[in-house]
Amino acid sequence: MKVAVLTGGGDCPGLNAVIRAIVRRASEHGFEMMGLRDGWKGLLDDNHFRLTRETTSGILHRGGTILGTSRVNPFKVENGLERVKRAIERNGIHAVIAIGGEGTLSAATRMSEEGVRIVGVPKTIDNDLNGTDFTFGFDTAVGIATEAVDRLHSTAESHKRVIVCEVMGRHVGWIATYAGIAGGADVILVPEIPADLEAVAQHLQRRNAGGRTFSIVVVAEGTRIKMSAEQGEQLITSGALDEAGRPRLGGVGNIVAQEIERRTGFETRVSVLGHIQRGGAPTAHDRVLATRFGVHACDMVARGEFGRMASLRGNEIVSERLSEATRELKRVPKEFFEVAQVFFG
Ligand code: F6P
Numbered sequence: 001m002k003v004a005v006l007t008g009g010g011d012c013p014g015l016n017a018v019i020r021a022i023v024r025r026a027s028e029h030g031f032e033m034m035g036l037r038d039g040w041k042g043l044l045d046d047n048h049f050r051l052t053r054e055t056t057s058g059i060l061h062r063g064g065t066i067l068g069t070s071r072v073n074p075f076k077v078e079n080g081l082e083r084v085k086r087a088i089e090r091n092g093i094h095a096v097i098a099i100g101g102e103g104t105l106s107a108a109t110r111m112s113e114e115g116v117r118i119v120g121v122p123k124t125i126d127n128d129l130n131g132t133d134f135t136f137g138f139d140t141a142v143g144i145a146t147e148a149v150d151r152l153h154s155t156a157e158s159h160k161r162v163i164v165c166e167v168m169g170r171h172v173g174w175i176a177t178y179a180g181i182a183g184g185a186d187v188i189l190v191p192e193i194p195a196d197l198e199a200v201a202q203h204l205q206r207r208n209a210g211g212r213t214f215s216i217v218v219v220a221e222g223t224r225i226k227m228s229a230e231q232g233e234q235l236i237t238s239g240a241l242d243e244a245g246r247p248r249l250g251g252v253g254n255i256v257a258q259e260i261e262r263r264t265g266f267e268t269r270v271s272v273l274g275h276i277q278r279g280g281a282p283t284a285h286d287r288v289l290a291t292r293f294g295v296h297a298c299d300m301v302a303r304g305e306f307g308r309m310a311s312l313r314g315n316e317i318v319s320e321r322l323s324e325a326t327r328e329l330k331r332v333p334k335e336f337f338e339v340a341q342v343f344f345g
Pocket of ligand 1 (some may be wrong): 101170249
C-alpha cells in the first residue's frame with residue numbers, strides 16, 4: 001500500500017520528527033512511503049520522492065522539513081481538486097498524511113469530504129488549532145521566546161529601560177502568555193484582549209514610582225490596539241499578503257514601544273523575535289509529541305480512520321475529526337490569562 005506525506009504552511013520544529021516516525025512505523029505496516037514536495041504542490045505538480053528509513057535517518061533533531069513546504073491551497077488553484085485526484089490515481093496512492101496548520105488542515109478537511117483518504121497531523125508554533133490540547137513546535141517557540149525575555153531583562157535592568165518583545169502567534173496569545181509568564185514579563189499583550197496603551201503607560205508609571213526602574217512588555221504580533229472611539233481597534237500588518245493571501249502580521253511592537261515612550265518619557269526599545277522562534281532544533285518535548293503523532297497517524301491509516309487527525313488530549317494521543325481542527329481558533333482562556341495578570345505588578 002502506498003502512502004504519501006506532505007508538510008504544508010509555515011515550517012515548524014518537529015516536522016522532521018513526525019516524518020521520521022511515520023516512515024519507521026510504516027515499515028512495520030508494510031507501507032511504501034512517498035514524500036510530496038512543498039505541501040499540496042507536490043500533488044498538483046506530481047513532485048515527490050520515495051521515503052525510506054535511509055532517507056529519513058538523522059533528521060529527528062533537525063528544524064524545518066526535508067519535504068519542503070508551501071501555503072498553496074489546491075482549492076484556490078484552477079482545477080486543483082481534479083489535479084490532486086489525478087495525481088493520487090496515477091501514482092496509486094492509497095492515502096495521504098497531511099501535516100499542517102489551519103490552512104493545510106482546512107484543505108485536508110475539504111479534500112476528505114471529496115472522497116480523498118486523508119489523515120491529519122496538527123502542527124503550529126502558534127498552538128491555535130482546535131481539537132488538540134497542544135501542537136508540536138509550540139514548546140520550542142516558547143523556549144526560544146522565554147530565553148529572549150530572560151536576556152532582555154539584563155539590558156532593561158542595567159539601562160533602566162522599558163523593552164518591548166514582539167512574539168509570533170497570529171491571532172492568539174499562546175506564545176506571548178507562556179513566554180511572558182515563564183520570563184516574568186511585567187505586561188503581556190495578547191490578541192484576546194485589545195490593548196489599551198494609555199492603561200499600559202499608567203501601569204508602567206506606577207511600577208516606576210514604586211521603585212521598579214525597568215519593565216518588560218511582551219506583545220503578541222496579532223494584538224489589536226485600541227484607537228480613538230472613531231477608529232476602533234487596529235490590527236498592525238506589514239501591508240503585504242502571504243502565499244495564502246492572509247495579511248502578514250508584525251510591527252505592533254514598534255507602535256507599542258513608541259506609544260509607551262511618548263506617554264511616559266521612559267526610554268523604550270523593541271525587539272522583534274520573528275522567525276527565530278520557528279527555526280532550529282525542536283525541544284525534547286516537541287520531538288516526543290511529534291513522534292507520538294507520527295506513529296499514531298500511521299496507525300490511523302492502517303485502521304482506515306480517514307477524515308481524522310492525531311490529537312493530544314491530556315497525555316493521550318487520540319483520533320479527532322479533521323474538521324474540529326479549524327472549527328474555531330483555540331484562544332487563550334480568560335482564566336489562564338488571569339494567572340499571568342497576577343504578576344503585572
Ligand atoms: O503560523 C506560524 C507563523 O510563524 C505565525 O506565528 C506567523 O504570523 C506566520 O507564521 C509567519 O509566516 P511567514 O513565514 O509566512 O512570515
